[in-house]
Amino acid sequence: MSKSSTLIELNSVYKTYFLGTQKVKALKNINFSIMHGDFIAIAGPSGSGKSSLLNLISMIDEPTNGEILYGDVKIKDLTDNQITSFRNKKIGIVFQNYNLIPVLNAVENVAFPLQINKVSKKESIERASNLLEEVGLGEHLNHRPNNLSGGQKQRVAIARALITNPEIVIADEPTAALDSKTGMDIINLMKHLNETKKTTFIFSSHDPKVIDNVDSVITLRDGEIIQAENAVLKSKEEVINS
Numbered sequence: 257m258s259k260s261s262t263l264i265e266l267n268s269v270y271k272t273y274f275l276g277t278q279k280v281k282a283l284k285n286i287n288f289s290i291m292h293g294d295f296i297a298i299a300g301p302s303g304s305g306k307s308s309l310l311n312l313i314s315m316i317d318e319p320t321n322g323e324i325l326y327g328d329v330k331i332k333d334l335t336d337n338q339i340t341s342f343r344n345k346k347i348g349i350v351f352q353n354y355n356l357i358p359v360l361n362a363v364e365n366v367a368f369p370l371q372i373n374k375v376s377k378k379e380s381i382e383r384a385s386n387l388l389e390e391v392g393l394g395e396h397l398n399h400r401p402n403n404l405s406g407g408q409k410q411r412v413a414i415a416r417a418l419i420t421n422p423e424i425v426i427a428d429e430p431t432a433a434l435d436s437k438t439g440m441d442i443i444n445l446m447k448h449l450n451e452t453k454k455t456t457f458i459f460s461s462h463d464p465k466v467i468d469n470v471d472s473v474i475t476l477r478d479g480e481i482i483q484a485e486n487a488v489l490k491s492k493e494e495v496i497n498s
């Protein structure tokens with residue numbers, strides 16, 4: 257896929273949470289496109305809407321208003337089953353707290369999504385082992401999560417997100433539970449995988465060191481995009497301070 261084609265488009269996206277009679281406007285008029293091959297960081301202070309935005313792009317949640325398109329497909333036109341199948345094929349998700357299965361070792365955790373997709377045990381273990389080698393964990397294939405460091409667990413989680421060859425990996429604060437150096441190693445690994453596999457990455461962070469090392473940054477404040485460096489905005493007027 258060429259880098260210039262659009263993978264995901266957000267058009268006038270709003271997210272409002274209703275807490276009893278109270279409304280929380282978490283995202284307001286968000287317009288941008290994610291292109292194939294992009295490596296985008298979402299920055300912004302606590303409560304600015306980063307998780308809400310990533311949950312919409314992951315299809316874990318749906319917008320209150322506006323629409324999200326994957327290629328030509330409008331997400332709001334899909335049934336719940338179609339969303340699940342679409343997400344399984346196209347999206348890999350990395351969580352702040354890794355979400356590994358404690359009773360499975362590293363290679364079994366990474367092979368798990370393939371086994372759900374009915375790939376044979378032999379092939380799935382082989383592909384998982386190769387990917388763990390690629391993320392620098394060739395020596396730790398048989399270690400369970402409890403016997404891995406935070407950075408190693410996040411490498412396993414990244415390999416698990418990539419094992420199905422998704423078009424995009426979405427990561428909400430993937431470095432938040434790690435020290436600064438280990439966090440930077442994880443960002444550099446994601447960048448390396450973005451360059452070698454051409455997988456698109458979008459992730460959130462409040463670490464200024466991380467943000468300073470990423471070319472494409474979208475900054476949110478109070479649910480609005482206030483700055484976008486090298487990201488494809490749908491409407492320049494939306495950017496208040498850039």
Ligand SMILES: Nc1ncnc2c1ncn2[C@@H]1O[C@H](COP(=O)(O)OP(=O)(O)OP(=O)(O)O)[C@@H](O)[C@H]1O
Pocket residue numbers: 273274275280281282300301302303304305306307308309462
């Ligand atoms: N399920 C929910 N119900 C009600 N309000 C919510 C819900 N989720 C988020 N919010 C509110 O929406 C706003 C945006 O929250 P969000 O978690 O998206 O921000 P964030 O930038 O990811 O914050 P953090 O960096 O602390 O994780 C906040 O005011 C938050 O309190």
